[in-house]
Amino acid sequence: MTWRVGGVVMVVTVSETLTLSIRGLRQSFGDRVALDDVSFDVRPGRLTGFVGGNGAGKTTTMRAIVGVLQPDAGEVAFGGAAMTLSVRRTIGYMPEERGLYPKMKVLEQLVFLGRVLGVDKSAAAQRAVELLEEFSLTDRAGDVLHTLSLGNQQRVQIAAALIHDPKLLVLDEPFSGLDPTAMDTMGTRLRERAAAGLPVLFSSHQLDLVEKLCDDIVLIREGRVVATGEVSALREQRAGRRYRVQVEGDPQWRPALPGVTVRDAGVQGVTVELDDDVDPQELLAAAQRAGAVGHFGRVLPSLAELFAEVGR
Amino acid sequence: MSASANRTALVRIVAGREISVKLHDKGFIASTIVFLAVIVAATVIPALLSGGTPSYTLGVTPGATAQATLAQQLGALADDERPMGIPAADITIAEVDSVASGLADENNIAVLSVDGIAATLSGRDTVPDELETLVTSAHTQTVVGEVASDAGLSEAQMTTLTSPQPPKVVLSDPPPTFAVPPQLVVLVFGFLFYFAVLTFGLSIAQSVVEEKQSRVVELLVAAVPLRWLLSGKVLGNAVLAIGQVAIIIGAGLVGASLTGSGDIISQVAGVSGWFLAFFVVGFLMLACLWAVAGSLASRIEDLQSTTLYMQVAVMVPFFAAILIQDDSPLQRVLSYFPLTAPLMMPARLAQGTAAGWEPWVAMVIVLVTAIALIGIGARLYAGSVLNTSKRTSLRAAWAKGAGA
Numbered sequence: 137m138t139w140r141v142g143g144v145v146m147v148v149t150v151s152e153t154l155t156l157s158i159r160g161l162r163q164s165f166g167d168r169v170a171l172d173d174v175s176f177d178v179r180p181g182r183l184t185g186f187v188g189g190n191g192a193g194k195t196t197t198m199r200a201i202v203g204v205l206q207p208d209a210g211e212v213a214f215g216g217a218a219m220t221l222s223v224r225r226t227i228g229y230m231p232e233e234r235g236l237y238p239k240m241k242v243l244e245q246l247v248f249l250g251r252v253l254g255v256d257k258s259a260a261a262q263r264a265v266e267l268l269e270e271f272s273l274t275d276r277a278g279d280v281l282h283t284l285s286l287g288n289q290q291r292v293q294i295a296a297a298l299i300h301d302p303k304l305l306v307l308d309e310p311f312s313g314l315d316p317t318a319m320d321t322m323g324t325r326l327r328e329r330a331a332a333g334l335p336v337l338f339s340s341h342q343l344d345l346v347e348k349l350c351d352d353i354v355l356i357r358e359g360r361v362v363a364t365g366e367v368s369a370l371r372e373q374r375a376g377r378r379y380r381v382q383v384e385g386d387p388q389w390r391p392a393l394p395g396v397t398v399r400d401a402g403v404q405g406v407t408v409e410l411d412d413d414v415d416p417q418e419l420l421a422a423a424q425r426a427g428a429v430g431h432f433g434r435v436l437p438s439l440a441e442l443f444a445e446v447g448r
Numbered sequence: 449m450s451a452s453a454n455r456t457a458l459v460r461i462v463a464g465r466e467i468s469v470k471l472h473d474k475g476f477i478a479s480t481i482v483f484l485a486v487i488v489a490a491t492v493i494p495a496l497l498s499g500g501t502p503s504y505t506l507g508v509t510p511g512a513t514a515q516a517t518l519a520q521q522l523g524a525l526a527d528d529e530r531p532m533g534i535p536a537a538d539i540t541i542a543e544v545d546s547v548a549s550g551l552a553d554e555n556n557i558a559v560l561s562v563d564g565i566a567a568t569l570s571g572r573d574t575v576p577d578e579l580e581t582l583v584t585s586a587h588t589q590t591v592v593g594e595v596a597s598d599a600g601l602s603e604a605q606m607t608t609l610t611s612p613q614p615p616k617v618v619l620s621d622p623p624p625t626f627a628v629p630p631q632l633v634v635l636v637f638g639f640l641f642y643f644a645v646l647t648f649g650l651s652i653a654q655s656v657v658e659e660k661q662s663r664v665v666e667l668l669v670a671a672v673p674l675r676w677l678l679s680g681k682v683l684g685n686a687v688l689a690i691g692q693v694a695i696i697i698g699a700g701l702v703g704a705s706l707t708g709s710g711d712i713i714s715q716v717a718g719v720s721g722w723f724l725a726f727f728v729v730g731f732l733m734l735a736c737l738w739a740v741a742g743s744l745a746s747r748i749e750d751l752q753s754t755t756l757y758m759q760v761a762v763m764v765p766f767f768a769a770i771l772i773q774d775d776s777p778l779q780r781v782l783s784y785f786p787l788t789a790p791l792m793m794p795a796r797l798a799q800g801t802a803a804g805w806e807p808w809v810a811m812v813i814v815l816v817t818a819i820a821l822i823g824i825g826a827r828l829y830a831g832s833v834l835n836t837s838k839r840t841s842l843r844a845a846w847a848k849g850a851g852a
Contacts, residue, residue: 202670235663251461
């Protein structure tokens, strides 16, 4: 944002401008099209879940973002700037297949990676110690990496992605292989980074987790982005005309209206699908005639349902 | 903290890791120590063995004193006065009554007895060569002297007869004199280089494939250009290789100087400069190709096959240098061929068969080749190091490495 105050040009970088934008990525491996015009944004201060099946193109997209892969076409920009080397060096990256030196000691490893990413030695050492403490790994600092359990190696990996105080996080499957407690911790850490104003992009195929954790999602299937946006808005948008009605004292109640199909029934009430020409108010009136209405509302699809639906 | 990338700093950090990993590697430390021990032993032990003048106590029966005293004098002569073939020895004379009583004394290494013109040197299981030679010489002089004296020759005539002046040898084209055979020097340097290039070449390849196999390379490549990464790797290992070779050569020279073999030092120190210079350039010439051998592999196990040609490229020059040591056209050609020049040219210098300008020309040839191979190696490395799934073919690596 630029404006003038008494003849002086003031340039203020607002965090809003530090959006990661991906535009028109295309990538083929031989005959196989891995990415077909992939475009989306990762906004600052928000957790963005990158969801798709195996081989959908998540990893290829992330590799293109961090510059490990040079896509056939398309552009990646961060805060409007092209991904030059110095911009790439501000990314905290966690590759899908992980990547640390198996025979190096945990602390030495983090310090080395920090220095590679431009942190000076003493600052890197201090930060590494802090991160190990944050991930409850202080007592393993002097151990050789491959002696740690896979879950702990994963924590070291995320510490490595954070060692240089990144401006952007790109994490490929950060939750895979973690136990429930570690998943909680990881989720909290990611939320913290997002709350601090970073754009955070992470891929996962654990839809319930993404639904619980993310602000935005990007749904990718066979190399194409099929849905993108705020999770709640997407669910609302795809909700359709499904309603749940509960009549108190009469759990057996079924609406007998034309154009209303019963989908499901239980103690929670009855879930129905309305035809396009049916007014929901008619359904409510019918329920009220049967007794006191305990619940009446639209049913939003879960992310899993959404995923299954857009995939068709 | 700054995100901007400083090439020098990054190359140094990557090189620093290579060095630190190697310095913590027990195998590397052990091999260096063994090498040092062998070199020091090789220079010090022969010097100790040949250095001192042997001391003997010789039992002398009555009547043999004249010969014994002469042998003692001959053995004690200074190096430049002693006639050809007469060894140095420090002989102590012990007068004994008889051969039997003399040998009964453990101190006497042998007993000399003379009966007329027949002299007997009696020992136990053996008699030292030096002693035998000195006594033989002394006895001959004594006998000749007595005969000549009986014949009435003058003192001067007698001296001429007993110690004739040997003919003076004059060469119109003398070969350079060497304290140690140049063949030996070439063998030692050749073996040292062969070992160092193989060790550190393999170490580069291993380091590359380790990063590839553990996928660290993906983290590094996101933050460091591939060529900087490669430079750091090559430099780190080059520093170690050159350091190790320099330390070993230095230890050898120090060992030789401590034992007083000054002539060896002046001979070896004179050529070791060229040996080292060619080693540095020769190592750098192949270093990037070693990295390629690593990046073509996808697992440590693949290294054996991907480094095969590199091992041959190191082994052939080594055997060529130690086997082709005569001043032949083949040797002259090979001393300019880039692969063999780093050993062959200094070998010819060590043998004194190369003119002063020749190493410079060979050096330029090797340097130009090195620059070309580093370029080719960097491209192949860039084209293959990110292909983690399977072994990469050279052709695919070359195509993919374009512009990387």
